[in-house]
Every structure is written in C-alpha cells, then in structure tokens.
Amino acid sequence: MDRDEILKALSNPVRLDILNWLKNPEEHFADQEHPLDMGVCASQFERCGLSQSTMSSHLGILHRAGLVTTKRVGQWVFYKRNEEVIAEFLACLQKEL
Amino acid sequence: MDRDEILKALSNPVRLDILNWLKNPEEHFADQEHPLDMGVCASQFERCGLSQSTMSSHLGILHRAGLVTTKRVGQWVFYKRNEEVIAEFLACLQKEL
DNA sequence: CCATTACATCGAAATTTCTCGATACATGTA
DNA sequence: TACATGTATCGAGAAATTTCGATGTAATGG
Numbered sequence: 001m002d003r004d005e006i007l008k009a010l011s012n013p014v015r016l017d018i019l020n021w022l023k024n025p026e027e028h029f030a031d032q033e034h035p036l037d038m039g040v041c042a043s044q045f046e047r048c049g050l051s052q053s054t055m056s057s058h059l060g061i062l063h064r065a066g067l068v069t070t071k072r073v074g075q076w077v078f079y080k081r082n083e084e085v086i087a088e089f090l091a092c093l094q095k096e097l
Numbered sequence: 098m099d100r101d102e103i104l105k106a107l108s109n110p111v112r113l114d115i116l117n118w119l120k121n122p123e124e125h126f127a128d129q130e131h132p133l134d135m136g137v138c139a140s141q142f143e144r145c146g147l148s149q150s151t152m153s154s155h156l157g158i159l160h161r162a163g164l165v166t167t168k169r170v171g172q173w174v175f176y177k178r179n180e181e182v183i184a185e186f187l188a189c190l191q192k193e194l
Numbered sequence: 195c196c197a198t199t200a201c202a203t204c205g206a207a208a209t210t211t212c213t214c215g216a217t218a219c220a221t222g223t224a
Numbered sequence: 225t226a227c228a229t230g231t232a233t234c235g236a237g238a239a240a241t242t243t244c245g246a247t248g249t250a251a252t253g254g
Binding site: 195196197198199200201202203204205206207208209210211212213214215216217218219220221222223224 | 225226227228229230231232233234235236237238239240241242243244245246247248249250251252253254
Binding site: 004007008010011013016019020086090093094096097 | 191
C-alpha cells in the first residue's frame, strides 16, 4: 500500500467519481448485462463523456494504486472497489497525516 | 472544508513533508529564533533546497486548502497545522471515500 | 482463420503543476 | 525617509498530467 501513490490517484475528480460510482453499482450501472456482483464492466464508465482510452487510463491508475481490483471474464474486465486497501489507506492517513 | 482541494494539496510530496514536519516542530526546527509555539517561520522551510518563492507557493496552497493556519508577527509569518480542518477532512474521507 | 467486441497501450497535443528569478509588498530599524 | 529583512506575487520555462485517436492485444463466434 503506497500512501503517496494513492493520494495522487485521489487528486483527480474523474477518479473520485469512479470510486464513488462503485460504491453503489446498482444505482449507477443498473443496465449492465452481466450481474453486478461480478463488478462493473470497464466500458460502463465511458458514459461520462470521456473516451475509451482515457477511461482505461484512469482505471489503470486506480488499479496500480490498489484502490480497485480487476477480474477478467472472457472479453470483459470487471472492476470493484478494493475495500481492504481503502480501509488500510484511511487508517494510515489517520496515523500519519 | 473543500475535500477535493485538500486531496489536491496532499498529492504533492513537498507539501506532505511540510505537514509532517509541522507535527514535530521541535524536532525539525529547533534552531528557530522565535518560540516554536508561535508556529514555524516561513523561511524555515527553505532548507529542503527549493527556492523561497517555490516554498511560499506550497505554503499558500496548504493555506488555501485550510490545512495550515498563518499568523503574521512583525516581518514574519508563522505556520501551524490546522488540526481542526485535518480532523474534519479525515472524518469526511471515512464517510465519503 | 477471419471478423467482431472489449480493453490496453502508444504518440502527440492541450492543460495543469512545479519551479525559478525578478519584483512587489509589508514590517522594523537607523 | 532610506534601507534591510521576510514574505507574496508575477511571468516564463520545465515537467507532469489529462485527453484523444490510432493501433495493438485478448477473447468470442462464425
């Protein structure tokens, strides 16, 4: 868990939105073909108006920071919040900030 | 308290250092002429190698984000951590992140 | 195989952030 | 007033981030 890398990942409003949407997938991605407990399909995030490559970049930054997990199922990649890392990060901030 | 502005302020290693140094002024600024309970004099931060104007800019960003307070005494400006805002920010993250 | 779909990566342009020296502003002192 | 010290702001260049379209890679289905 790299605290500073996480803070950089969180310094962007698009990525904050993504993390927030993933808190309530059924609210924001009700139209997904696949069951939501698998996670949210990468392409679902493009609705915010940014291009596919841009969203893929943001998702990659969140993933490398450890804030989300990914699972490949067939052609699709499903994203979920990584609550363990998020909790660890928050506990770290409480101590170190 | 603007959560996103604070996250941006925290996304820079120099500013994280400043906040960390201010947790133990007596450890990092023992040579300050003025009593440390007034805060840490702006010029004290220049020892990290950055220029006076650059450090002033970083301190300004921390101040506008509410993470530090300033008190002008004569020619000097003294900086302290704003523990109230920091605590409020941490509580906000616990809820919203 | 070949075409299609989903996602990642590359290269470049636009924007933002970081940094500096020069300069302006504020305060104290001779 | 004139000068010295401490801090903030300005303008510009360097560096990092954001964004895009084009292209590459992985998996599916005909």
